[in-house]
Amino acid sequence: MSLGEQLDRVPPSLIRRFFELTARMSGVVSLAIGEPDFDTPRHIKDYAVEGLMKGFTRYGPNRGLPMLREAIAEKLRRDNGLDVDPEREVIVTVGANMPVLMGLASIIRSGDEVLIPTPAFVSYAPQVILAGGKPVLVPTRPEEDFKPRIEDLEKHVSGKTKVLIINTPNNPTGTVLTRSDIEEIADFIVEHGLYVISDEVYEYLVYDGYKHTSIGSLNGLFKHTITVNGFSKTFAMTGWRLGFVAAPEWIIEKMTRIHMYTVTCPVTFIQYAAAKALRDPRSWEAVEEMRNTYWKRRDYVYRRIREIGLEANKPHGAFYIFPSIKETGMDSMAFSEKLLKEARVAVVPGKAFGPSWDDHVRISYATNMGNLEEALDRLEVFVRKIIGS
Numbered sequence: 495m496s497l498g499e500q501l502d503r504v505p506p507s508l509i510r511r512f513f514e515l516t517a518r519m520s521g522v523v524s525l526a527i528g529e530p531d532f533d534t535p536r537h538i539k540d541y542a543v544e545g546l547m548k549g550f551t552r553y554g555p556n557r558g559l560p561m562l563r564e565a566i567a568e569k570l571r572r573d574n575g576l577d578v579d580p581e582r583e584v585i586v587t588v589g590a591n592m593p594v595l596m597g598l599a600s601i602i603r604s605g606d607e608v609l610i611p612t613p614a615f616v617s618y619a620p621q622v623i624l625a626g627g628k629p630v631l632v633p634t635r636p637e638e639d640f641k642p643r644i645e646d647l648e649k650h651v652s653g654k655t656k657v658l659i660i661n662t663p664n665n666p667t668g669t670v671l672t673r674s675d676i677e678e679i680a681d682f683i684v685e686h687g688l689y690v691i692s693d694e695v696y697e698y699l700v701y702d703g704y705k706h707t708s709i710g711s712l713n714g715l716f717k718h719t720i721t722v723n724g725f726s727k728t729f730a731m732t733g734w735r736l737g738f739v740a741a742p743e744w745i746i747e748k749m750t751r752i753h754m755y756t757v758t759c760p761v762t763f764i765q766y767a768a769a770k771a772l773r774d775p776r777s778w779e780a781v782e783e784m785r786n787t788y789w790k791r792r793d794y795v796y797r798r799i800r801e802i803g804l805e806a807n808k809p810h811g812a813f814y815i816f817p818s819i820k821e822t823g824m825d826s827m828a829f830s831e832k833l834l835k836e837a838r839v840a841v842v843p844g845k846a847f848g849p850s851w852d853d854h855v856r857i858s859y860a861t862n863m864g865n866l867e868e869a870l871d872r873l874e875v876f877v878r879k880i881i882g883s
């Protein structure tokens with residue numbers, strides 16, 4: 495099937511109408527944000543200017559600048575236990591969204607199935623369709639902290655299944671998979687001879703002593719794994735559009751062809767800045783500061799949501815919480831629209847993350863405490879009016 499035909503099958507998301515509505519209104523406090531509210535640390539901006547002035551203004555290699563691939567390989571070894579060859583097993587990409595599609599395109603063929611535990615990041619299912627595959631959604635359960643259950647995955651696996659997509663820490667739930675969760679998933683992958691795309695963009699945003707585990711670091715798993723990551727969330731660089739992926743050589747070779755015939759390479763002076771940033775201790779101090787700030791906000795938002803009377807799991811990572819709105823008797827679109835119109839607070843309807851999640855909403859705490867206090871006060875009045883206090 496042509497790419498055009500696949501495009502016809504991925505119409506713009508239902509929530510677009512909702513965001514258009516938000517954009518037209520004034521006085522809205524947004525908890526719908528999917529990006530850090532922090533600015534990129536100053537020294538990283540300085541590195542970009544330095545890169546420009548040094549002449550990093552030309553095409554670079556399709557896989558990314560060697561200096562950046564080496565810095566990424568160092569980081570993957572140090573923080574993720576992944577021993578990758580920067581020459582053959584890493585590619586620098588335009589953001590972390592794109593490499594998921596590149597990974598899928600490298601592996602699946604028409605009609606192949608891809609398991610996606612839900613709630614899931616909004617891009618995965620459309621990307622599977624664009625790559626010619628069939629998304630197979632596997633709902634998780636709030637009472638199991640939205641973790642994919644092996645029995646459920648087993649029920650959905652078929653002869654056509656090729657890939658499982660995992661995302662820890664998770665958008666939209668904030669769930670962090672523990673090492674033992676990851677080990678169970680790894681056994682499932684190996685047993686069925688699958689590949690796993692592991693989206694780790696929130697890896698440094700973990701709280702309560704939780705530790706991030708990269709599935710590709712487990713014994714024998716590297717050859718099954720595409721590890722996707724990027725600079726957007728870690729260094730507050732969403733607008734810089736820089737990501738990276740580590741995978742077996744044959745997959746990187748295919749991904750390189752996609753770059754070769756489309757984007758060529760990510761912006762070179764930005765790659766220069768990222769390479770310098772990865773090796774600069776100030777970047778990691780900034781990450782720690784941002785993490786501590788998100789953590790305090792998480793404590794506040796979680797407490798308020800519970801006091802308001804909404805059921806929610808305590809998120810241990812990322813910067814989202816995914817409360818249930820079942821109590822209100824409304825679906826997620828109706829709830830979000832009414833909340834926006836009457837209380838001027840924007841959240842994301844749960845339905846955006848999978849059809850089973852129409853009784854949840856996503857709240858982001860990537861905004862300052864003043865906004866959070868105001869938004870939660872408004873949410874409290876709004877919810878109390880509906881469910882009584």
Ligand SMILES: Cc1ncc(COP(=O)(O)O)c(C=O)c1O
Pocket residue numbers: 528588589590591592615661664665693695723724725726727732736737
């Ligand atoms: C889970 C997840 N993966 C990937 C991305 C894309 O990140 P990038 O800005 O690097 O493309 C996001 C952005 O919100 C995300 O939440």
